Amino acid sequence: MASIAVSPPTSLVTDKVDIRVTGLGKQQPVTLTAAVQYSRDAQFQSHAHYAADSSGSVVCSRHAAVGGSFSGVEQMGLLWSLQPAAAQRVKRMIPRDVTKPLEVQLCVYDGHIDTRRGQDGVPAPLASCVVERRFIRDGVRRIVVREGRVRGVLYLPEEEGPFPGVIDMYGSGANFEHRAALLSCQGFAAFRLMYCNFDDLPKAETHLDSEYFTDAVDWFSSHSLVQPGGVGVVGTSFGGLLALIMGTLTDKAIARMEAHGKTNHQLLAYPGAGHLLEPPYMPHCKISFHPIPGAEVDWGGETRAHCAAQEDLWPRMIAFLRNSRLHSQL
Known part of the structure; x- marks a missing residue:
């Protein structure tokens, strides 16, 4: 049988x-x-x-x-x-x-x-x-954050800590938390930073204040369960753009980059991959509705190449965040 x-x-x-x-x-x-x-x-x-x-x-x-x-x-x-x-x-x-x-x-x-x-x-x-x-291990703690004007969700591993810290963002008011939850399963204090369409934040990201993000970095990096030495940032879509901007918002970040000859980086290219790279083995989203244009958007990519990119990227990203923390961007 x-x-x-x-x-x-x-x-x-x-x-x-x-x-x-x-x-x-x-x-x-x-x-x-x-x-x-x-x-x-x-x-x-x-x-x-x-x-x-x-x-x-x-x-x-x-x-x-x-x-x-x-x-x-x-x-x-x-x-x-x-x-x-x-x-x-x-x-x-x-x-x-x-x-x-x-x-x-x-x-x-x-x-x-x-x-x-x-x-x-x-x-x-x-x-x-x-x-x-x-998407989450037993014992991982999920904490809704309302600190001053900073809003988000903090995921902490079961252990006592402190932990290396990572800020996670998605785009266009998509308040997904799965990547932050999965990062906590890798031993990170993962802060899913929300910047719109959450709690009392604006519904859309049309009027963003750069100080909001520096406030978030300051609060998170000084958290008692976040290891000193800087925090990392992960972003997708508009969240990826914000992550790049956040890397230039503090004098410390610029000083570190200059002091290290701008060598603390990796550039990965994945031919055939689409726009929405997710953690490994999650399905390739080819087309989905986007609230900003109010229409379906073709995110590109060929399924096999896209999913191979996801599988390759995840362990590289985890290793980079761990190894680069003491020379981090923020």
């Missing part, structure tokens, strides 16, 4: 898992699927075609997919290739509540089929299981 198993069954979204199917016939063609019910009206799906080996097994880390959402040997392919169901409005699979794990249903079907066409004519799966993908 066929069975599908994932090890570990519960993990962070940034961690690899082992997906394998056993109990198949020799060289039996099968389809593996993944599905996430993101909300009542939104589902993300992927599928891949395989042929079982001589022992009747499929191991995603060793065996090549021969078609479907991706091809070749891709251990995490079923997860990074998840895409929105046809015609649904929600295009981006970002958690609204980082304390709630994503539940991914994995199924294996006999033959090479395309389950994206709906349930009509799709046979019952040979086996299935549910995997939990988490």
